[in-house]
Amino acid sequence: MSDSPFHSAPYAARSADAPVSRDAGSSGVPSSAPEDVGARAGPAAPAAPAVGDAPSCGTSPPHESARAQVQGLAPYVDDVPEPRGTLHAAPILSPVAHGRLLGMDASDALARPGVRAIVLAADIPGDPVLATFVHDEAIFARDVVQHVGQVVGLIVADTVQAARHAARAVKLDIAPLPAVLTIEQAMAVQSFVLPPVTVARGDAPAALAQSAHRLQGRFAVGGQEHFYLEGQIALAVPREQDQWHILSSTQHPGEVQHWVAHALGIDNHRVSVECRRMGGGFGGKETQAGHMAVWAALAARKTGAPVKLRLDRDDDFMITGKRHPFAYDYDVGFDDQGRITGLALDMMANCGFSADLSGPVADRAVFHADNAYYLGDVVIRSFRCKTNLQSHTAFRGFGGPQGVIAIETILGDIARTLGKDALDVRLANLYGPRGATERCTTHYQMRVDDNILHELLPELERLAKYRQRQQAIDAWNARQPHLKRGMAITPVKFGISFTATLFNQAGALVHVYTDGSVQVNHGGTEMGQGLHTKVAQVVADELGVPLARVLVTASATDKVPNASATAASSGTDLNGKAAQAAARTVRDNLAAFVCGLDGCGAGAVEFRGGKIVTPKAERAFADVVKAAYANRIQLWSDGFYRTPKIHYDKTTLTGRPFFYFAYGAACSEVAIDTLTGEYRVLAVDILHDVGRSINPAIDVGQIEGGFVQGAGWLTTEELVWNEQGALTTKAPSTYKIPAAGDVPPHFAVHLWPEANAEDTVFRSKALGEPPFMLAISVWEAMRQAVAAARADGKPVQMDAPATPERVLRAVSGAW
Numbered sequence: 168m169s170d171s172p173f174h175s176a177p178y179a180a181r182s183a184d185a186p187v188s189r190d191a192g193s194s195g196v197p198s199s200a201p202e203d204v205g206a207r208a209g210p211a212a213p214a215a216p217a218v219g220d221a222p223s224c225g226t227s228p229p230h231e232s233a234r235a236q237v238q239g240l241a242p243y244v245d246d247v248p249e250p251r252g253t254l255h256a257a258p259i260l261s262p263v264a265h266g267r268l269l270g271m272d273a274s275d276a277l278a279r280p281g282v283r284a285i286v287l288a289a290d291i292p293g294d295p296v297l298a299t300f301v302h303d304e305a306i307f308a309r310d311v312v313q314h315v316g317q318v319v320g321l322i323v324a325d326t327v328q329a330a331r332h333a334a335r336a337v338k339l340d341i342a343p344l345p346a347v348l349t350i351e352q353a354m355a356v357q358s359f360v361l362p363p364v365t366v367a368r369g370d371a372p373a374a375l376a377q378s379a380h381r382l383q384g385r386f387a388v389g390g391q392e393h394f395y396l397e398g399q400i401a402l403a404v405p406r407e408q409d410q411w412h413i414l415s416s417t418q419h420p421g422e423v424q425h426w427v428a429h430a431l432g433i434d435n436h437r438v439s440v441e442c443r444r445m446g447g448g449f450g451g452k453e454t455q456a457g458h459m460a461v462w463a464a465l466a467a468r469k470t471g472a473p474v475k476l477r478l479d480r481d482d483d484f485m486i487t488g489k490r491h492p493f494a495y496d497y498d499v500g501f502d503d504q505g506r507i508t509g510l511a512l513d514m515m516a517n518c519g520f521s522a523d524l525s526g527p528v529a530d531r532a533v534f535h536a537d538n539a540y541y542l543g544d545v546v547i548r549s550f551r552c553k554t555n556l557q558s559h560t561a562f563r564g565f566g567g568p569q570g571v572i573a574i575e576t577i578l579g580d581i582a583r584t585l586g587k588d589a590l591d592v593r594l595a596n597l598y599g600p601r602g603a604t605e606r607c608t609t610h611y612q613m614r615v616d617d618n619i620l621h622e623l624l625p626e627l628e629r630l631a632k633y634r635q636r637q638q639a640i641d642a643w644n645a646r647q648p649h650l651k652r653g654m655a656i657t658p659v660k661f662g663i664s665f666t667a668t669l670f671n672q673a674g675a676l677v678h679v680y681t682d683g684s685v686q687v688n689h690g691g692t693e694m695g696q697g698l699h700t701k702v703a704q705v706v707a708d709e710l711g712v713p714l715a716r717v718l719v720t721a722s723a724t725d726k727v728p729n730a731s732a733t734a735a736s737s738g739t740d741l742n743g744k745a746a747q748a749a750a751r752t753v754r755d756n757l758a759a760f761v762c763g764l765d766g767c768g769a770g771a772v773e774f775r776g777g778k779i780v781t782p783k784a785e786r787a788f789a790d791v792v793k794a795a796y797a798n799r800i801q802l803w804s805d806g807f808y809r810t811p812k813i814h815y816d817k818t819t820l821t822g823r824p825f826f827y828f829a830y831g832a833a834c835s836e837v838a839i840d841t842l843t844g845e846y847r848v849l850a851v852d853i854l855h856d857v858g859r860s861i862n863p864a865i866d867v868g869q870i871e872g873g874f875v876q877g878a879g880w881l882t883t884e885e886l887v888w889n890e891q892g893a894l895t896t897k898a899p900s901t902y903k904i905p906a907a908g909d910v911p912p913h914f915a916v917h918l919w920p921e922a923n924a925e926d927t928v929f930r931s932k933a934l935g936e937p938p939f940m941l942a943i944s945v946w947e948a949m950r951q952a953v954a955a956a957r958a959d960g961k962p963v964q965m966d967a968p969a970t971p972e973r974v975l976r977a978v979s980g981a982w
Contacts, residue, residue, distance in 0.1 A: 222775075223704040223714045224929045227864035231700045231719065232444060232693070243446050244400045244414045245477055253402070254283055256321045256466045256476040257330035259337045260485060261312035264346040264555040264892025268312055268319065272338040276322055279336070281329035286466045287320040293432030297461065298425055299454070301522035303360070304558065306430055306461055312341060313520035314555050315893045316485030318458070323466045323474060331479065346555040348892050350387075350494045350515045353552035360522040361551040366533055366820050368610045369544030374509030378500025382584055385497070388572055388967040390517070391490035391562055391880045392896075394904050395694075397446025399456060399487060400477040403463035409433060411464060413440045417456035418448045418692050419732035424724045426457040427464045443721035448694035449876075450561030453732045454523055455487050484897035489886060490562035491528055492517040493569040497577055505581045505592035510542055512573060515550040516566075519558035525551050527666055528559075528566035530820060534611055535570030538940075539620055539660040539830075540578070540596040541606040555892050561734060563876065564936045567661055571940045572881075572967070575657050579947050580962035583954050589947065590624075590633065590656050597621060598660075612821040613662075617924050619830050620658050623854055627656060630917060631834040631852040640836070644955045649841050652849070653952030657944040658832040661937040662825030663736055664813050670731040671810035671826075673741035677706060677749035679802040683777075683789025685710060685717045685750075690730025691742035692722045696935055697865035698738045704861055705743045705928055709750035711774025712788055736829075736933035739861065741808060743928035749806025756802070760795045761786070811926075827925045829932045831855035833874065833941035835911075837948040841956045844975030848878065848945055850913035855941070858923035858932030867916050870938040877942025879905040881967045882949075953977045 235241035259271075273285050288295050288307040297304045308319045319339060324330035347358050375381060401423075402414040411431070415423050420440040428435045440460070445452060459476050467474040478486065493516055500509035514532055518525035529549045536547055578596065582589035599606040600621040607615050628634070633656060640652045665671050675689035687706050693699045699719040707714045722730070731741065757779065758772040765783040773780040779791045796802060815822040836850040853874065857866045883903040887896045896902040922930035950963040956978045957963075965977040 223707045224861045227862055228714055230697050231703060243397050244402060244416050247414060250404055250473045253473040253475055254323050254470055255327045255330045256323050256463060256474050257334040258318045258482060259320045259334045261308060261315060261317040261319055263312055263341045263343055264315050266312050266341040266343040268308060268310055269340040269342055276333040276336040279333045281325035282322060282333045284323040284470050285320055286323060286469050290465060290469050291430055293430045298429035304521040314557055316557060318486060321462055321466050323470055346892050348554055348888060350517050350552050353554050354515060358553040359551050360518045360553040361526050364549045364820060366610060367546040371509050371511050371544045371546040374544035375498055375500045378508045379502050381500045382580060383498045384580060384962055385495060386576060386966050387494040388569060390492040390559060390886045391884050392484060392902055393449045393451030393562060395447030395449060395451060398478050398480060398483045399459045401459040401463040402475045403467040404473045405467050409437055411438045413460050415440055415442055415456055415460045416445045416452055417442050418453045418734055420722055420724050421730045423457045423460045426461050430461045431464060431468060439725040441721050441723045442692050445694040449563045450734060451487060453561040453734050455560055481897050485894055488519055488523060488558045488560035491559040495573050499577050501581050504595050505585055505587055506595045507542060509544045511546050512536060513548045515552055517554055518551050519554060519556045521558040523558045523560045530666055531566035532570035533820060534662060535567040536573055537609055538571045538574045539598060539658045540574060541598050542610050545610050556888060564939045568940050571659060572943050575943050575947060579950055583960060583962055586960060613823045617828060619856060623830060623919055624658060624832050627832045627834055627854040633834055650838055651841055651952045651955045652838045653948040653955060654836040655944045655947035655951055656832055656834045657947055659937050659940040661829050663827055663829055663933045664810055664825045665735045666815060666824045668813055668815055671813060672731060673745040673808050674727045675742060675745035675749045675806045676726060677746060677753055677804055679753055679792055681793055681796050683792050685712060687717060687719045687746055688726040689742040689746050690727040691738045692733040696869060697862060700865060701739050701861045702743050702746045705747050706750045709747055710754055712777050736935040740927050740933055744808035745806040747928055748808060749804045752804035753802060756800050757791055757795055760800050761791060827923060829856055829934060829937040831937055831941055833944040835944035835948045837945060837952055839952045839974055841978050844971030846949060846974060848911040851911045852915045853941055854917045854919055855938060856919040856932060857934050859930040860918060861929050861931050863918060866934055869934050870916050873938030874942050875905050875910060877939040878945045881942060881946040882969055885968050885970055
């Protein structure tokens with residue numbers, strides 16, 4: 168077998184609902200992963216029945232749009248037929264990072280064929296500042312531009328190309344001002360979008376001074392482009408009497424509604440926003456989809472015609488925010504076993520030119536700086552740095568990954584300093600097990616009562632044969648002078664809920680029609696994650712009807728008002744519960760009706776298999792519905808849900824911000840070439856806590872996708888701004904997301920078989936974001952391989968993403 172680790176590994180075929188397991192021997196470097204791991208990944212989920220008595224939840228029906236999507240029949244915003252007379256807008260972008268806008272010359276642009284108008288700040292009838300919480304971002308730059316790519320205005324034309332070409336012809340007169348482009352520069356001049364925050368427990372300085380061992384370090388992690396397949400887009404359609412209909416690719420239709428109304432100077436009820444589906448979101452369409460809708464609406468108001476605004480990929484890169492880059496300084500004390508005895512951690516977030524969601528992102532990073540580990544004496548300082556870059560925003564994990572990687576990096580360095588296995592150091596630092604009375608409270612004063620990691624981590628260690636493989640890796644490294652391997656197991660403990668308590672609510676509508684079919688509408692949005700599928704499964708089971716009889720319709724503000732964003736991994740928790748409540752009301756109405764017919768108690772009525780069954784009779788669901796309608800029984804209902812138990816003081820960052828924690832762990836093995844810095848991920852084993860899975864196939868897909876996206880953040884996805892503040896990695900040619908060839912040849916996903924202890928829908932757990940952080944095991948495995956190459960027992964200094972250049976510098980010690 169070749170010693171080169173860089174041979175491509177093909178995908179292995181698998182069923183839609185089976186765990187992943189790829190041939191461990193198909194990579195050039197033989198992985199030490201056991202070939203039978205995938206076979207032990209647990210039973211595959213049964214296929215969903217089309218009809219019959221079996222419930223839908225717990226089975227794996229396909230995604231509700233899957234067939235239409237692969238046939239090209241699932242429309243996105245740009246596929247919807249345009250109303251007659253639709254015009255197209257394109258943004259005018261600042262070429263300067265920071266400067267005074269002295270004037271512009273649009274004469275050439277306006278003289279071009281097909282160009283209809285230019286839209287500037289003076290054309291805004293409402294507030295010229297976006298309706299963000301901090302109210303610090305202008306809709307269009309007016310007197311000052313604050314980043315390369317800031318939108319100064321729009322050109323509106325008959326065609327997309329005419330608008331884009333004309334927008335590039337607008338000449339801006341800008342007097343440059345000094346620009347702050349890095350965290351270091353922002354810290355030097357104390358440039359912040361929000362005040363710094365400190366969270367402390369105990370006496371960290373005293374604990375550090377008394378620690379048996381002490382280690383200081385600093386490192387940085389880069390941002391990440393969302394790279395949704397469907398770019399940012401909105402279509403604004405004027406309607407009668409100053410009403411507006413907006414088609415938007417957005418995770419938060421309610422916020423788009425509010426922003427558009429705010430900019431137009433009208434009440435919210437005059438704006439309706441609709442989103443059937445997105446081609447990916449990842450947090451990039453939580454707030455920043457609102458910009459497109461506002462701009463399109465302003466252009467439509469000025470021209471009196473429908474206006475579509477669709478960014479091309481380069482402009483999308485230049486205008487929209489990314490995952491927040493972070494920098495860290497730490498001082499950690501620890502004992503001979505590697506247990507942390509004191510920690511001082513500074514976390515500095517590059518927020519860009521405005522606050523956007525940087526406050527809660529940085530807060531969540533603080534909340535997750537412990538990850539799965541008890542920190543007794545600790546002080547964490549969080550700095551929200553203002554720079555002249557795009558305004559960074561939500562991204563899958565929402566600050567959680569930036570918090571988790573800090574403590575995992577620290578623990579990895581502690582293990583190398585002591586010459587111990589990093590897994591043993593991690594186990595020594597865990598929160599107490601379930602039922603413990605000590606080491607079970609976070610630094611923000613929330614108890615950790617459901618810590619399953621004391622069982623989950625040893626199980627993954629067994630499944631992945633971690634100890635045996637570590638011995639094989641040590642033997643490999645001893646005989647290979649240039650190719651070095653590393654392996655790491657890292658856990659995740661991720662809090663589930665919006666940290667802003669008010670967003671933890673949802674509404675839904677369930678309509679039962681006289682033929683027995685069911686229509687559901689809820690406040691969540693579908694971005695490919697399977698939310699509509701899961702909500703349909705919940706409603707189908709509540710009413711006892713086949714899943715094929717339930718249809719979830721487009722998210723719309725004129726159906727469910729004031730809905731929260733589909734974010735924070737809470738989409739199913741919130742909207743599933745709301746839809747379940749609505750369906751239960753209809754079910755209760757039908758049960759009461761049937762009880763009156765058969766003279767039985769409501770508890771004796773069963774809804775299953777498309778039938779309603781009492782001790783006296785069995786009736787088809789549709790027949791009962793028809794009879795109920797004839798007897799004027801209500802066949803529709805709304806449902807509402809608010810998350811219980813949570814409370815949070817945003818001033819002190821203390822309380823119970825999360826309803827529960829989701830847990831998981833991953834074991835990753837990598838190989839690096841110490842001559843070039845190139846690397847390959849050879850094997851991944853994941854054991855993840857999804858509670859009682861509503862749809863195992865969708866859950867496995869989310870775990871796979873989250874992990875690969877996280878690995879991209881830490882390896883191949885590098886954002887580079889030049890000295891003028893211009894983003895130079897703004898296209899697929901220069902910005903590299905993971906592709907099929909980057910998926911490890913052995914990739915096994917296991918689901919932890921335990922229901923959620925809290926009362927969630929089907930006792931499931933959220934999993935949109937937690938698997939992303941499992942990819943930190945790849946980062947730690949790479950640092951372990953670098954340590955094997957250096958063999959000096961010192962901490963590995965390396966920034967993320969771990970590009971080949973950075974790996975090579977780390978190996979040589981030239982960090």
